[in-house]
Amino acid sequence: MALNLGGGSLTSSYSSLYLGNAQSMLSQSLLRLSSGQRINKPSDDPGGLAVSMKLKNAITVTEATKRNVDNALSYTDTQDSALESVADILDRMSTLKTSYGSGTATTSDKSSYASEFKELQKQLDVFKSETFNSMSLFSSSAVSKQVMISSRGESGPTISISSLNISGALSVSSGVNLANATGSVTISGINIGNLTTAITQVASLRATSGATSSRLQFSSDFLDTSKINLEAANSRIMDVDVADEVTNYAKYNVQVYAASAALAQANVNMGIVLDLLNFGSSR
Numbered sequence: 001m002a003l004n005l006g007g008g009s010l011t012s013s014y015s016s017l018y019l020g021n022a023q024s025m026l027s028q029s030l031l032r033l034s035s036g037q038r039i040n041k042p043s044d045d046p047g048g049l050a051v052s053m054k055l056k057n058a059i060t061v062t063e064a065t066k067r068n069v070d071n072a073l074s075y076t077d078t079q080d081s082a083l084e085s086v087a088d089i090l091d092r093m094s095t096l097k098t099s100y101g102s103g104t105a106t107t108s109d110k111s112s113y114a115s116e117f118k119e120l121q122k123q124l125d126v127f128k129s130e131t132f133n134s135m136s137l138f139s140s141s142a143v144s145k146q147v148m149i150s151s152r153g154e155s156g157p158t159i160s161i162s163s164l165n166i167s168g169a170l171s172v173s174s175g176v177n178l179a180n181a182t183g184s185v186t187i188s189g190i191n192i193g194n195l196t197t198a199i200t201q202v203a204s205l206r207a208t209s210g211a212t213s214s215r216l217q218f219s220s221d222f223l224d225t226s227k228i229n230l231e232a233a234n235s236r237i238m239d240v241d242v243a244d245e246v247t248n249y250a251k252y253n254v255q256v257y258a259a260s261a262a263l264a265q266a267n268v269n270m271g272i273v274l275d276l277l278n279f280g281s282s283r
Helices: 005-035 046-100 107-127 192-238 242-282
Strands: 144-148 158-162 171-173
Touching (some): 005 242, 046 107, 046 192, 158 192, 171 192
Antiparallel strands (some): 144 158
């Protein structure tokens, strides 16, 4: 009787090969599910990994740019808050001046109005030295800084933020500046027209600061949206599709069991053949 050992040996070899491949795919699928990433090593997708690295760099630069824009926005917001307080003080000074000139104001009343007016002058003078992160909010000579608003870096567009001339805005006539540390400009030495001029000039500064703030806010919103889009693009490349990968994991599990069973059966068949050979040789 002739026995063909080649078929059983070939089946065993193929079963072993399929089992190794299935185990490799099963391990890869398990790694993707546990890490949450589709690409865990360069060989998984070299091109995709290269694109992902560039996207991650763009995300990092965009985040840094947005932080800078938000810091600049805080600068202009602080500047505007100070100008709003200046406007409120000027309104109060207008009230005091009107009350001071009233025909019903007594000498004592006028003294009280003049005293408060002088203190408000000193407070206006304090605003001239206000800073944000060591950068002057107000200065007679504008000090400007350029803030990048594009993820392209230094080659991209910028927005200029600068200190404002609050002292000039409070200078209402020759030799009369409402921001005076000594309060030497008396309430009797000015008129409502002077205060109206100061309020108009401070309003102009607020408009300048507000325009810069508005542009910074739009830039910040754009950078925020751009960052989200970049993260989504990177996610589509790097993140694993859990539903799809769970299906793959189940499939590779079945393949491992099937290949293991086939290999075991092939080995059993080879064992039967060897037993027959041993039995034949012993007779």
